[in-house]
Amino acid sequence: MSAGAEALLRVEELRVGFATGDGVVQALDGVSFALERGRTLGIVGESGSGKSVAALTVMGLTRGRRTHVEGQVLLDGEELLGATAERLRALRGEAVAMVFQDPLSALHPFYRIGAQLSEAVRAHRDVDRAAARRRALELLELVRLPEASQRIDAYPHELSGGMRQRAMIAMALANEPRLLIADEPTTALDVTVQAQILALLRTLRDELGMAMILISHDLGVVAEAADEIAVMYAGRIVEQAPTQRLFAAPQHPYTWGLLTSTPRLDAPRGAALVPIPGRPPSLIHPPSGCRFHPRCPYAREEHRRVDPPLAPVPGTPAQQVACLLPADVRGALWRRLAAGATPDEARSAAGLAPEPAA
Amino acid sequence: MLGYVVRRLLWGLLLLLLVSALTFVIFYVLPSADPAQLRAGRSGSLATLAAIRHNLGLDRPLTVQYWTFLKRLVLHGDLGYSYYSDASVRSLLFDRIGPTVSLALGAVVVWLLVSIPIGMISAVRPRSWLDRLTMGGALLALSLPVYWVGLVALYLFSDDIGKWPLLPGAGSYVPLAQSPWEWFTSLIMPWLVLASTYAAIYARLLRGNLIETLSEDYVRTARAKGLSERRVILRHGLPPAAGPLMTLAGLDLGLLLGGAVLTETIFGIPGIGRLNYEAIVHADYPVIQGTVLLAAMFVIVANIAVDIGYAYLDPRVRTA
């Protein structure tokens, strides 16, 4: 955790639960992180890990009769969780902006993109239509939308996926936010377009000096853009580290699973892809002890009872992990896995007797 | 767009032709009664019956009768003569269309004005006591038959037979040109009664649609942009939710313009619905044909108008 008093965003022990007919879905169960100005945090996890809920809660978009939120969210020192609806509204689109996953469904199908952009501008600035339109055009050029002066009057369904996403990004940047949250901004796009959008985001961040939270289920996507990565599982952060460090020496078995299940150019030919077995856990009745233990190939009996806290890794305080395995065992396991061993092979090589997982 | 409209209109004409042929066949295969017998009464000798049949052109072969009808209609805009009253069908239709238009249009306005706010409030506060109250009331309103509601309304509020005399009662309709104020007050109860069922349906429909659209991604984006909740609901949530309502309203209006028989009967409004019903009772085929064609025309036009309206509302439809 970067201990900066000037952190732009500070989230402390954020807990978010949704009351449903089947019980309370605890989407976030004690999430804490901080983000400084101009820095990018990547949040990675599978669906149900709570990554989108975290982002939406920061924006105040999860408020509702059936939602129970605890903890602290401080934006430049201002507490957001208890803020009035009016104050939140003033901040959204102005101090904090969000880009969503599927621009075709996230942009309103009935209105031209120029109009939607102007609307974003006039929500927070007292300008006339002509001025707002000029600003809209400016923004579209900022995101490098080709033929912006014509496309400004296009409807969302008349643009390609990549152009739509650029338009959405332009809309988020309309009022020069201090923080941009991008929730799976490239998931709905082709691979080649993905790279362009990510490059755009990086460029804009550098040009405008914004802080950014980049959410994805794909480690590869965040690898390029993020300064620091947080890996989430079952509503918690299970590992957090600067990007280089995470890829060089991942500590959590879940992170290993993510890394080994992605095809890599530098892996040995014929090496099998190793998926993470099992399914995401129930958030209403989460597993006892370490939440990952049912799917962890290296779980021990103790892991069923004890819930590990997120703690710094000895030797590298910038990296934190929530795991009960000793650090040296983890190191040994990873060395084997990185070389192409299967989890079983890695486990026996590290001298761990196979114990029945829960 | 122009080509689209022209094509739809041509299709419409073909449909009207089909409808007229069908009406013709139905009337002759399953007649409601024998017009000659009705006109002759019980003392009609066979000779009288034959004379009346000849009079009305009923003794010619069916195909000739239909062809004559078509020729007159297309060449002269002549829909023939009523068997029952000695008036041309066209004059009867022109005479009776005004009240029906007044009734139908007014009812549409009333039910939209009522259902849209109610539907919106219910959607914005789902499962609140207000929502339960309005939706429960709506369920009641659409379950009650309009005939019954109309009679009860008269017995409670009409100024001649009602318990609490408030509004003009049955038979008080006057044309707009004759006296705008009386025209208006005479239609208040019929509008409310006719609109009640529809308002209920539309409120429930809008509530469901709006709850759905308010959970759509683009509404989330709107909120994320920091727009006021009012703007989010009215400009982002309502238009897509109202689209199906508009389609339905257009079709309902088209159907109502063909005549709201029950309301017209109870309130004594001399409209097309009543004309159609009386024509059926009197086996007055030319009038039946006229009212059916008129109703079909309204539905077809309404269909086209609604499609165009929807294309105007939702740009995604235009390119299809």
Next chain:
Amino acid sequence: MARALARALVAAALTLVAALTLAACGSGGDTTAAQIDNGSTGKHGGTLRILTGEDPSSLDPGVTYSSLDLNVLAGTERTLYAYKPDDPAKIVPDLAAGPPQVSADGKTLTVKIRSGVHYSPPVNREVKAQDVKYAIERGFNPHVANPYASTYYGDVVGAANATGGPIAGIQTPDDHTLVFKLSRPTASLLAQATILPLSVPVPPEYAKPFDAHAPSDYANHVVATGPYMLAADKSGKVLGTGYKPGRLIRVVRNPSWNASTDDRPAYLDAIQWTIGGTPTVSGRQVLNGKGMVLGDPPTAAIVKLAYQHHRDQILFVEGGGSRYIALNTQVPPFDDANLRKAMAASLDRERMRIVRGGAVVGDIATHFLYPGVLGFDEAGGLAGPGEDFLAAPAGDKAVAAKYMKAAGYPSGRYTGTETVQVIGLAGEPDDNDAQIVDQALQDLGFKTSLKLVDASVMYGRFCALPKSKVQVCPNLGWVRDFADPQTVLDAAFNGAAISPENNPNWPQLDDPKINAAMSKAEVAVGTEKRAQAWADIDRMITATAAAIPWLWDKQPNLFSADVRCVPELWNQGHCDLAYSSLK
């Protein structure tokens, strides 16, 4: 059996309800709720509003045949002879100057026309005898197609082949004299028939262009001879001014009317019919409002309401017509007269009356001529000819058993195999009456199949169509054309009247003795002779039990508290326009 039980329960419930509500009625006697006014006095002025649900069928006097239309025309037109509202049996001169002159041989009828009677604008001129001649001739024109012209004017020399052109047998020696030459001695009948509107004068020079139309357009341009006229524009066009289809009929004073030529007081200034609306609402509007009359028969609920809370606003007028159940005499099982009599004896006619509202709605019928028709008293009056199978209004099981035995069913129950088809009217209270008849059939052991349909289907497809071979039609009845008993009995029971379609002789009675008696009675000369002749025929018909008479209707009429309604006893009790007034 469950069906029978259900019906029995329904009938019992109805009996209870009806009996409770009209218990105050008592047993027969004077059942009119308000005293009948004859219009000899009244206040001048005001507009009367009549609420009716249906359009008139035609306002052309050459076509008119329904009671509402007759009511309109009684105010706007003058026939040769007419009835005063309170005397439905005696004809008085209207357009005629004096009583009809029937020759001794009964083949010539001479009528003198009054002078000083003028048409309404735009015709304005004085009425001439030639106008009446043209009016009758146009009845034979297929563009007009008068329904009763051939029945009553068919004996006029030259009428048999008439198609709208001149008829030789109608002569006009001068402008005020009309002479009818007949091929048979039916002049007495013809004299009475002139109360029907075919004898209303029609100006040929004005009407011929309209009559050239198919169908004739004269109804939209009709001119008046009575104290009132249909409102018209300057050219005489009524459509759009005096008559708006589906909306109103408006009748105003006729400026050409000369009160000294007419006995009618004509108190009202104008009369307006409002067309449309539902009977339950209209009934209440009339009862609660001012200056209104209900032009249609009121529903049972409204009759009850009026009888209980507005006793002096409802009149039950005698002479509404007679109701009877027709038994098909041409097909089994009712080709057997004993079975017919058994059925008549077993039927509870009292209950049939109760479900219609009890004693106020009419007298139990014992034969076919009804009060107000000539010959009614000669045929037995209220008590009737005394047939044993009609003696007990509530039915007599013993008499029924006697006739079943005579028919060859000693057990008293029918054991044959036919299923008796019963076709009744849908809608209250007729469907209840049909069910009571159906039940009575079943009690006698008949297997039945009951169908309830609407009126035009009942007549058009079943009861008036001999080839349908329907055995029982319970909801039939007959209203006279005018006071002569021939109009009640001839078409309804003469074998010669049986027709393959639109058949008026529903039981298809074809008794040679009765047919012969009718042929003789048709040509009887003089009202007393005719009354006696037809009364005898009435007895004969009653004796055959071809039809079971059960009710002589009293038509209920409703009006507002400030209306002095003078009911036309000859026309269903409609308030006569020229005699009624406002208080």
